Amino acid sequence: MSTETLVPYDEALARYEPVLGIETHIELGTNSKMFCGCPTVFGAPPNTQVCPVCLGLPGALPVTNRAAIEGIIKIGLALNCSIVEWCRFARKNYFYPDMPKNFQISQYDEPLCVEGHLDVEVDGQSYRVEIERVHMEEDTGKSLHVGGTTGRIHGADHSLVDYNRAGIPLVEIVTKPIPATGDKAPLVARAYATELRELVRALGVSDVRMEEGSMRCDVNVSLMPIGSATWGTRSETKNVNSLRSVERSVRHEIERQAAVLDAGERVVQETRHFQEDTGTTTSGRSKEEAQDYRYFPEPDLVPMSPSRDWVEELRASLPELPAARRGRVRGEWGVTEKELQDIVNAGALDLIEETVQAGAEAAAARKWWMNELSRRATAQGVELTALPVTPADVVRVSRLVAEGTINDKLARQVLDGVLAGEGTPDEVVERRGLKVVSDEGELATIIDEVIAGNPDVAEKIRSGKVAAAGALVGAVMKATRGQADAGRARELIINKLTG
């Protein structure tokens, strides 16, 4: 079977209906590991955060991390799941060099959270993604393949293993099959991953950094002929580590599987790898069935039975969730769904909200963050949050404009100064001498000079051609380095010459 042949996307969608399924692994941000007291700092030197338990040494016994269980219950509740009254951990048996016990402690037929949903929106349409289960497990270590050009095991001279990640609490969130998304399938997959990331971030239980691997998606795609009631065979693209890649991997699988089906061949049930550089997927290993793992209840851990009081306590502690928050700020700021989406996409939601809470008008906060500062962040190729300007600075700039101390044009120069490290907005105004010339006497003197220097233009205005005043206003602005109130200058010029 060739993996190179692709059917153009629109053509594939004209004949086939995609069905999605997404399994997401999220590393919890607990201070210690799932079943031992080892620290969990990202980027620590290899094998410095290990102990007999997470190295799987004989006789070492695991103990469940309460903070991790709190974290997963919060995720389950935020996803509208039921929290079961009783469940167990299970051993998932398989051999991987980066998994020292040769089994992973996970949950099998008794997950902690079941039957939830998460609503996502794409192009103004809402899609309900049903959640089958949310279960608790531990992460594996990491293999590093050395000597090859690709960093993959093929062509490597030797491999190294780092067990720092082994035993970090990992929550797996499994959707039910997501049908009927049609040509929006890649966008629905991306919207789901985005919404889930925002949700977990709001809960504060993980930093959900896809580029660091603390959130990773396995994306299942299958195709069935349009009108068919039987789902096709799915492929599973593993460890997709950016939102954009989630979208691209679905798109590619639709184009690839359509070609396989068009050729009268069978889609192979397998895991695949997403290739960032080409936007394609390549074949991995053939997918194991659950029975291949020889699951059995973990004998070293007692069952979990979270009390109803505890669950309700955790439910009451949930913060405002992203969807509710978006609904609230839309009303408070008077923005459209599209405008809000732009704000979210620009990473400006928190910044604008903090700016509003610190006393700025919503419209002003939006204007400065979305127009001026977003443009500068894009030009510098950095995130908006990485700019050296705070919500408090933006509040101050918008106040200075509202008070008439500076105008919008000068405010841009003030922001330039703040970004250049010249100090607070007030310090920049002072140092750069950016105050609007509001002293009428001073402005009148400048206007007299400008009129005297442009007698022919002044004559035109005297004879009724007030449109010519623009040239004199320009001269006033030039003489004051943009610090005059242009509207007021125009009034004074016309009064002087025609009044």
Ligand SMILES: [Zn+2]
């Ligand atoms: Zn340990």
